[in-house]
Amino acid sequence: MWKKPSHSNPLTFSTIEPEKGMTEALRLSPAEIIENVKKSGMRGRGGAGFPTGMKWQFAAEAKDDAKIVVCNADEGEPGTFKDRYIIKIFGNLMIEGMTIAAYAIGAKRGIIYLRGEYSYLRPLLENLFEERRQAGKLGKNIQGIEGFEFDIEVRMGSGAYVCGEETALIESLEGQRGEPRNRPPFPVNTGFQGHSTIVNNVESFAWVACMFAKGINWFKSVGTDKSTGLKLFSVSGDCKQPGIYEFPLGIKVSKLLEAVGGEDAKAVQIGGAAGLLIPRSEYERTLAYEDIPTGGSIIVFGPDRDMLMVAKNFLEFFVHESCGQCTPCREGNEKLLEGIKMLEEGHCSMHYLNELIALGETMRLTSKCGLGQTSSNPFISVATHFRDEILGRTNLHVS
Amino acid sequence: MLVTKQNRLEARIREWVEQFGRDRSALLPILQEIQKKYTYISKHAMQVVAHELDIHPVEVYGVVTFYSFLSDKPQGKFVIRLCSTISCDMAGRDRVARQLQNDLGIKFGETTPDKKFSLEWSSCLGMCDQGPALLINDEIFTQVTPQKCHELLNECKKAFASHAVRQEADQ
Ligand SMILES: Cc1cc2nc3c(=O)[nH]c(=O)nc-3n(C[C@H](O)[C@H](O)[C@H](O)COP(=O)(O)O)c2cc1C
Numbered sequence: 001m002w003k004k005p006s007h008s009n010p011l012t013f014s015t016i017e018p019e020k021g022m023t024e025a026l027r028l029s030p031a032e033i034i035e036n037v038k039k040s041g042m043r044g045r046g047g048a049g050f051p052t053g054m055k056w057q058f059a060a061e062a063k064d065d066a067k068i069v070v071c072n073a074d075e076g077e078p079g080t081f082k083d084r085y086i087i088k089i090f091g092n093l094m095i096e097g098m099t100i101a102a103y104a105i106g107a108k109r110g111i112i113y114l115r116g117e118y119s120y121l122r123p124l125l126e127n128l129f130e131e132r133r134q135a136g137k138l139g140k141n142i143q144g145i146e147g148f149e150f151d152i153e154v155r156m157g158s159g160a161y162v163c164g165e166e167t168a169l170i171e172s173l174e175g176q177r178g179e180p181r182n183r184p185p186f187p188v189n190t191g192f193q194g195h196s197t198i199v200n201n202v203e204s205f206a207w208v209a210c211m212f213a214k215g216i217n218w219f220k221s222v223g224t225d226k227s228t229g230l231k232l233f234s235v236s237g238d239c240k241q242p243g244i245y246e247f248p249l250g251i252k253v254s255k256l257l258e259a260v261g262g263e264d265a266k267a268v269q270i271g272g273a274a275g276l277l278i279p280r281s282e283y284e285r286t287l288a289y290e291d292i293p294t295g296g297s298i299i300v301f302g303p304d305r306d307m308l309m310v311a312k313n314f315l316e317f318f319v320h321e322s323c324g325q326c327t328p329c330r331e332g333n334e335k336l337l338e339g340i341k342m343l344e345e346g347h348c349s350m351h352y353l354n355e356l357i358a359l360g361e362t363m364r365l366t367s368k369c370g371l372g373q374t375s376s377n378p379f380i381s382v383a384t385h386f387r388d389e390i391l392g393r394t395n396l397h398v399s
Numbered sequence: 400m401l402v403t404k405q406n407r408l409e410a411r412i413r414e415w416v417e418q419f420g421r422d423r424s425a426l427l428p429i430l431q432e433i434q435k436k437y438t439y440i441s442k443h444a445m446q447v448v449a450h451e452l453d454i455h456p457v458e459v460y461g462v463v464t465f466y467s468f469l470s471d472k473p474q475g476k477f478v479i480r481l482c483s484t485i486s487c488d489m490a491g492r493d494r495v496a497r498q499l500q501n502d503l504g505i506k507f508g509e510t511t512p513d514k515k516f517s518l519e520w521s522s523c524l525g526m527c528d529q530g531p532a533l534l535i536n537d538e539i540f541t542q543v544t545p546q547k548c549h550e551l552l553n554e555c556k557k558a559f560a561s562h563a564v565r566q567e568a569d570q
């Protein structure tokens with residue numbers, strides 16, 4: 001069953017002529033494609049923001065005859081739903097992007113790692129593959145290019161947020177528990193079954209196809225110097241028009257809130273559970289890699305929201321989703337959640353609160369993967385910006 | 400389990416192994432098929448898979464217990480997963496949760512004695528602009544209200560009644 005977003009603004013993806021991006025890109029040499037992606041300044045749309053062209057170049061330079069292009073469709077970050085929408089409405093654009101990547105790095109095999117929660121999208125993707133095979137856009141000699149062979153399969157996740165982390169994703173593809181690996185080595189060198197692998201987000205692939213259709217200079221002309229291009233945002237929470245929105249990177253928080261009808265928000269969570277909580281005083285900050293980086297999750301909190309409950313919800317999430325491999329994350333999140341319960345019951349001293357914040361800093365520094373490195377963010381943000389709201393509670397607060 | 404049922408399980412697993420291959424990377428797709436067909440992955444199923452892929456059964460157990468969509472205990476025909484994330488929380492998921500428990504007579508993490516329904520929490524379902532959201536097996540439902548729970552459960556019961564006969568024969 002398909003649900004369209006409650007609200008949206010006009011999206012560039014819907015103005016792109018089908019197949020134009022791929023046709024244009026495949027006229028170039030692999031090296032030229034990579035040069036163009038680098039020139040565009042494009043950075044990954046999945047959250048971490050690694051320069052896409054550079055990632056592709058590392059993979060292109062690797063000597064390996066079984067390179068792999070992986071599309072990360074695990075979209076598990078709380079508050080994110082734009083990838084689901086892209087797959088459903090602009091699936092071909094994403095596949096065009098994957099095909100361009102395959103040509104650029106010299107890969108024959110593509111895998112879309114689709115989260116188990118989206119299994120209803122699987123038949124749609126498989127239909128697209130079949131149509132493209134029939135049309136000579138997947139398979140052998142794509143677009144008449146002698147020797148260019150590429151095909152894609154879907155692999156399903158099984159309900160583990162951490163599998164969105166690229167090395168955990170690869171572990172999962174290999175039939176293992178989704179426990180992140182140490183990096184380096186990076187997947188571009190040692191990825192799926194030891195082969196050079198690029199992992200990119202659904203939206204990243206779609207933008208690549210889009211930039212070859214509309215021109216690299218067009219892409220560069222929007223956004224900021226360090227954060228070029230447009231970005232999709234998944235907006236939910238206390239606002240009048242939640243939904244999917246496209247904005248240039250560099251947009252101010254206040255502008256975004258205006259567009260979605262969330263002007264009276266007392267805080268906004270940007271980047272999901274692992275992201276940052278921005279209080280009212282910081283609404284003039286910008287959504288860009290150089291200021292607040294984000295995979296696009298925007299959760300709006302109205303004036304009456306209890307921020308302690310927000311932090312609690314996120315910590316429960318992390319306690320559940322930590323893979324348990326390393327101690328700071330496995331134990332640290334539990335400790336922070338205990339701290340929240342103490343605050344809830346009004347038993348937390350200022351001294352202990354500061355200890356918990358210090359623990360959060362330690363987790364950030366010592367955890368193995370991005371999950372543990374960011375999971376204390378919501379706690380630290382709430383404890384920093386909303387101290388008066390969370391300290392000295394009486395039981396009246398406990399429901 | 401009756402011998403015939405056991406034989407059938409083994410035969411099915413071997414078919415999936417043929418389909419997905421004997422490589423370790425085939426493990427998750429095979430387990431996902433078993434889960435779908437049998438609502439869980441029994442110890443015996445784990446042993447058969449381990450044998451087919453030539454890995455230790457504990458390796459299989461480790462994988463089954465890692466992923467929340469794989470279960471080592473029998474689940475209901477309908478697995479209801481209510482999104483626990485903050486956006487659905489703010490949209491009123493607690494009352495939906497309460498009503499689901501009332502109507503099913505079980506708590507989260509439990510399965511009804513007739514093995515029709517299991518009730519689970521889920522992390523974000525990606526329906527944040529139209530919560531509360533829940534999945535029933537592969538199907539997504541949004542803007543669920545306490546009153547709507549009853550309707551949804553009734554739909555499932557109807558579907559179950561019409562499939563039950565065929566499913567019995569198929570076991
Ligand atoms: C805990 C965790 C979860 C992640 N989940 C996702 C995800 O669901 N989707 C995604 O694209 N990237 C996710 N990432 C980021 C990936 O590791 C990786 O950086 C990304 O897929 C690279 O693609 P991009 O450069 O195109 O953004 C996650 C990272 C961490 C640490």
Ligand code: SF4
Binds near residue numbers: 321327370372
């Ligand atoms: S930080 Fe957490 S999720 Fe990441 S490897 Fe360590 S325990 Fe696992």
